[in-house]
Amino acid sequence: xxxxxxxxxxxxxxxxxxxxxxxxxxxxxxxxxxxxxxxxxxxxxxxxxxxxxxxxxxxxxxxxxxxxxxxxxxxxxxxxxxxxxxxxxxxxxxxxxxxxxxxxxxxxxxxxxxxxxxxxxxxxxxxxxxxxxxxxxxxxxxxxxxxxxxxxxxxxxxxxxxxxxxxxxxxxxxxxxxxxxxxxxxxxxxxxxxxxxxxxxxxxxxxxxxxxxxxxxxxxxxxxxxxxxxxxxxxxxxxxxxxxxxxxxxxxxxxxxxxxxxxxxxxxxxxxxxxxxxxxxxxxxxxxxxxxxxxxxxxxxxxxxxxxxxxxxxxxxxxxxxxxxxxxxxxxxxxxxxxxxxxxxxxxxxxxxxxxxxxxxxxxxxxxxxxxxxxxxxxxxxxxxxxxxxxxxxxxxxxxxxxxxxxxxxxxxxxx
Amino acid sequence: xxxxxxxxxxxxxxxxxxxxxxxxxxxxxxxxxxxxxxxxxxxxxxxxxxxxxxxxxxxxxxxxxxxxxxxxxxxxxxxxxxxxxxxxxxxxxxxxxxxxxxxxxxxxxxxxxxxxxxxxxxxxxxxxxxxxxxxxxxxxxxxxxxxxxxxxxxxxxxxxxxxxxxxxxxxxxxxxxxxxxxxxxxxxxxxxxxxxxxxxxxxxxxxxxxxxxxxxxxxxxxxxxxxxxxxxxxxxxxxxxxxxxxxxxxxxxxxxxxxxxxxxxxxxxxxxxxxxxxxxxxxxxxxxxxxxxxxxxxxxxxxxxxxxxxxxxxxxxxxxxxxxxxxxxxxxxxxxxxxxxxxxxxxxxxxxxxxxxxxxxxxxxxxxxxxxxxxxxxxxxxxxxxxxxxxxxxxxxxxxxxxxxxxxxxxxxxxx
Numbered sequence: 074x075x076x077x078x079x080x081x082x083x084x085x086x087x088x089x090x091x092x093x094x095x096x097x098x099x100x101x102x103x104x105x106x107x108x109x110x111x112x113x114x115x116x117x118x119x120x121x122x123x124x125x126x127x128x129x130x131x132x133x134x135x136x137x138x139x140x141x142x143x144x145x146x147x148x149x150x151x152x153x154x155x156x157x158x159x160x161x162x163x164x165x166x167x168x169x170x171x172x173x174x175x176x177x178x179x180x181x182x183x184x185x186x187x188x189x190x191x192x193x194x195x196x197x198x199x200x201x202x203x204x205x206x207x208x209x210x211x212x213x214x215x216x217x218x219x220x221x222x223x224x225x226x227x228x229x230x231x232x233x234x235x236x237x238x239x240x241x242x243x244x245x246x247x248x249x250x251x252x253x254x255x256x257x258x259x260x261x262x263x264x265x266x267x268x269x270x271x272x273x274x275x276x277x278x279x280x281x282x283x284x285x286x287x288x289x290x291x292x293x294x295x296x297x298x299x300x301x302x303x304x305x306x307x308x309x310x311x312x313x314x315x316x317x318x319x320x321x322x323x324x325x326x327x328x329x330x331x332x333x334x335x336x337x338x339x340x341x342x343x344x345x346x347x348x349x350x351x352x353x354x355x356x357x358x359x360x361x362x363x364x365x366x367x368x369x370x371x372x373x374x375x376x377x378x379x380x381x382x383x384x385x386x387x388x389x390x391x392x393x394x395x396x397x398x399x400x401x402x403x404x405x406x407x408x409x410x411x412x413x414x415x416x417x418x419x420x421x422x423x424x425x426x427x428x429x430x431x432x433x434x435x436x437x438x439x440x441x442x443x444x445x446x447x448x449x450x451x452x453x454x455x456x457x458x459x460x461x462x463x464x465x466x467x468x469x470x471x472x473x474x475x476x477x478x479x480x481x482x483x484x485x486x487x488x489x
Numbered sequence: 490x491x492x493x494x495x496x497x498x499x500x501x502x503x504x505x506x507x508x509x510x511x512x513x514x515x516x517x518x519x520x521x522x523x524x525x526x527x528x529x530x531x532x533x534x535x536x537x538x539x540x541x542x543x544x545x546x547x548x549x550x551x552x553x554x555x556x557x558x559x560x561x562x563x564x565x566x567x568x569x570x571x572x573x574x575x576x577x578x579x580x581x582x583x584x585x586x587x588x589x590x591x592x593x594x595x596x597x598x599x600x601x602x603x604x605x606x607x608x609x610x611x612x613x614x615x616x617x618x619x620x621x622x623x624x625x626x627x628x629x630x631x632x633x634x635x636x637x638x639x640x641x642x643x644x645x646x647x648x649x650x651x652x653x654x655x656x657x658x659x660x661x662x663x664x665x666x667x668x669x670x671x672x673x674x675x676x677x678x679x680x681x682x683x684x685x686x687x688x689x690x691x692x693x694x695x696x697x698x699x700x701x702x703x704x705x706x707x708x709x710x711x712x713x714x715x716x717x718x719x720x721x722x723x724x725x726x727x728x729x730x731x732x733x734x735x736x737x738x739x740x741x742x743x744x745x746x747x748x749x750x751x752x753x754x755x756x757x758x759x760x761x762x763x764x765x766x767x768x769x770x771x772x773x774x775x776x777x778x779x780x781x782x783x784x785x786x787x788x789x790x791x792x793x794x795x796x797x798x799x800x801x802x803x804x805x806x807x808x809x810x811x812x813x814x815x816x817x818x819x820x821x822x823x824x825x826x827x828x829x830x831x832x833x834x835x836x837x838x839x840x841x842x843x844x845x846x847x848x849x850x851x852x853x854x855x856x857x858x859x860x861x862x863x864x865x866x867x868x869x870x871x872x873x874x875x876x877x878x879x880x881x882x883x884x885x886x887x888x889x890x891x892x893x894x895x896x897x898x899x900x901x902x903x904x905x
Binding site for chain 1: 505508509512539542543545546547548549550551553554555557558560561562564565567568569570571572573575576582583588632
């Protein structure tokens with residue numbers, strides 16, 4: 074019998090009606106001849122609500138207690154889902170992360186999965202139960218509740234699919250899958266049938282928040298194929314998998330946009346060991362996340378170091394860097410806000426040359442100025458004016474023919 | 490070092506500010522030189538909210554899942570309380586019912602405590618932790634979460650106080666203690682310093698819903714003294730304890746009022762074995778709770794059977810009984826709504842005669858008609874017109890001098 078792991082996010086179980094819909098879907102899957110494990114997130118808004126309560130009683134909530142508090146959201150949602158399945162005449166049972174055998178390290182609020190002992194789940198599946206697992210949580214060897222970090226239910230599902238050797242892992246969400254670009258930006262964006270783990274990781278890092286990166290990394294490490302699809306309709310979604318030769322035929326898989334970025338340049342700084350480290354340790358100490366980093370060629374012993382951060386962090390970063398600029402005798406600190414990052418991602422870049430120049434020419438012809446360029450093996454990212462970014466995304470989408478991509482023939486079909 | 494168990498109800502932890510107040514109180518108790526165990530209920534309204542959700546996804550929620558769902562309310566509140574204590578610079582840790590060692594039978598939603606293994610709590614107390622226990626819950630020998638029925642946190646606290654051999658058990662609530670009568674009815678009602686378990690049980694059965702009856706029964710069985718007091722001020726509360734000789738000096742401890750009652754009389758029914766059983770099994774099958782039952786003296790082989798129910802159940806009860814009246818050839822069914830029950834309770838009745846006649850005379854002089862009388866060893870209950878009940882309570886309160894009772898000298902003083 075096929076074994077399928079389905080994960081439902083907070084929106085999918087956001088109210089009683091949606092929980093009943095999920096229950097119906099689980100039963101349908103079972104009736105199609107599958108053993109079913111469902112991983113359930115907290116009802117939409119619940120986790121935020123609990124975090125707010127925690128901060129209302131404590132300026133810095135004890136992490137052990139925060140884990141106990143947050144885990145209640147998934148416990149409640151999974152119990153409700155099990156009830157809803159039972160109410161429809163099938164047989165379901167809810168289990169906590171601990172009961173599901175998910176063993177983690179002791180790092181509260183962002184624990185890593187150390188091991189999964191799936192005996193309990195397998196015993197329940199053998200008794201024909203639909204097993205409803207509270208996502209996002211596990212326990213330490215001492216039996217303390219831990220949580221896996223924001224979006225950790227994706228990780229729960231993929232890890233369980235891996236250890237159970239599931240025939241399919243479906244991540245249900247409120248979008249139809251992974252798109253060539255955000256359809257709110259590019260109206261003829263197409264849903265992808267397939268995406269490689271690496272592409273999905275680069276897209277996630279570039280603003281397409283479909284999946285938690287750690288979950289995708291875990292899937293890549295253990296070779297767990299999974300499908301991202303909508304819980305609101307029956308459409309097939311996007312299958313994420315190890316790349317295949319045929320995937321390289323497509324040069325660019327998708328375009329991601331990150332808005333509200335700011336660029337900082339430390340101008341004419343001495344090109345000496347330790348300078349970059351000095352700059353970025355100051356920024357890191359201020360809990361500011363740095364995205365792109367570009368260092369220009371050294372001339373006469375000096376160089377420019379540019380990087381992007383979220384616009385909201387700009388003032389803090391400038392203040393933190395002022396003494397460093399002085400200390401390192403740099404010429405100055407140039408700040409530029411109102412910019413956005415546009416990334417094109419595709420494993421096809423490895424075997425197709427000229428992608429970058431084609432992209433730059435496309436932007437140049439449209440009079441769109443590029444402030445910063447950064448490339449990886451399968452991604453080209455540029456920083457441009459935020460006011461240009463929608464037009465740029467549309468032009469590049471068209472240039473690379475993303476709207477007219479024929480659906481790829483996939484060796485592993487997503488489950489209908 | 491003294492060991493104290495404190496229980497805080499849902500109102501006492503109803504919002505972040507109140508949780509912080511509870512935390513401050515726990516720390517104060519510890520600083521007075523006590524080891525502290527706190528039993529915490531779900532935040533006010535939370536349990537009702539969860540029950541509503543359950544009924545929104547299922548017409549009859551699976552009891553196992555309901556227990557998992559409801560237990561999240563206490564888990565969250567106890568984690569929040571522990572955070573709040575930690576935020577104030579003391580050391581607290583929250584534990585579930587299971588971690589607290591509360592072992593129950595397998596009757597989900599109204600489990601009975603089978604055993605408590607307090608090793609874990611004792612180890613944590615030895616490390617100077619304020620131990621915050623999620624109330625209302627336990628686990629089966631198989632590790633399944635169970636709950637102890639509505640108000641079960643009282644039971645958790647009293648059972649833990651018993652097994653830990655605590656020096657004091659304090660039940661914090663939103664009232665100052667147990668009163669001679671509801672102060673909304675009798676303005677000069679007095680808070681009692683002491684009450685015996687039996688009196689409290691009779692008062693609870695008679696409409697004074699201060700404590701869950703099962704918790705009081707448990708306290709009586711294992712001789713656990715406990716104090717009912719307010720979490721909103723520092724006043725001493727009411728100490729519930731095994732009765733002492735001096736307690737009998739007070740004839741009546743208190744007056745309870747139950748409104749919205751209805752009286753049903755099956756008139757002129759054959760006085761034969763099985764008839765009463767027939768009547769009340771029909772009522773029980775309709776899930777209607779019967780309170781007082783009075784059967785009059787048999788004359789010419791027939792008798793009247795009267796009983797009281799909640800007014801809301803009257804129509805259903807009449808419908809259920811109609812065929813029984815016919816079948817048993819009774820003369821008819823007489824219904825009377827708009828009545829109330831007034832009970833006077835006191836262990837002093839055992840050694841003081843004439844209490845009933847004094848009470849009836851008091852009512853008679855005021856022209857208050859009595860529809861039904863029922864007595865136990867320490868309680869006299871009468872059914873009267875609801876419009877008379879406030880006046881009746883005031884008159885009897887005065888007749889027995891309840892407002893002017895000198896505070897009793899108690900051998901065990903409530904903790905200040």
